[in-house]
Amino acid sequence: MADTVLFSESYGSVLVDEQVPCVITQWHGFANQQQFRALQGFALDYFEQRSTPARPWGWVGDVRQMSAIPQAVQEWLRDEFNPRATAAGLRExxxxxxxxxxxxxxxxxxxxxxAQAVTKGSYELRTAYYPTLAEAKQGARQSLAQTAG
Known part of the structure; x- marks a missing residue:
């Protein structure tokens, strides 16, 4: 089954793979602060509506074509996005x-x-790296199986 595109702009897209299940944020180049937060926020809203303890969802960040991330966005990811995502069940x-x-x-x-926020006990979230989208989806699937198991 092909990924479903939920959001698409020149700088990035949000897709879902119901088979994993996971949200995929796919970057196509540089996104300014507003664009980055809009795409990630859209994806997180979708994730929060679908991920449950009985059927957790994964998250794949396809950053092959991503450029720099503004400093303010890095802080927003750490201080706002990650806590919301982990509260919704994201672990990797x-x-x-x-x-x-x-x-x-x-x-x-x-x-x-x-990792610094995790060390401080702010939340529990791991990052795993893969060379291809297919392998990242498989990694997400395995992580979800371990979470549920």
């Missing part, structure tokens, strides 16, 4: 590795900030 973000250096740095900053 499966990330498809960025191809550009800027995307790699942005992804590493996100992972570092998340």
């Amino acid at each position: 973000v499966s990330v498809v590795l960025a191809e550009s250096v800027l995307g790699q740095l942005a992804t590493q900053q996100y992972a570092d900030r998340t």
Whole structure:
């Protein structure tokens, strides 16, 4: 079954794969602060409506084409987005590795900030990295099976 596109702009898309099940945020290039927050917020609203303890959902961040992430957005991810996502049941973000250096740095900053928040006991959230979208979906599926098991 093909992924369903829920949101699509020049800078990114939100898709779902009901078979995993997971939300996929797919970046197509640079997104300014408003654009980034709008796409992530849309995806999180959808995730919160669907993920339940009986049927948790995964999250795949396809950042292959992502560019830099503004500093204010990095802080928003750590301080607002992650707590909301974990409250809705998210325990692991499966990330498809960025191809550009800027995307790699942005992804590493996100992972570092998340790890710091986890260390402080703010929330529980892991980041796992995969070379392809198919492998990231499989990783999300396995993580969900472990969560449910």
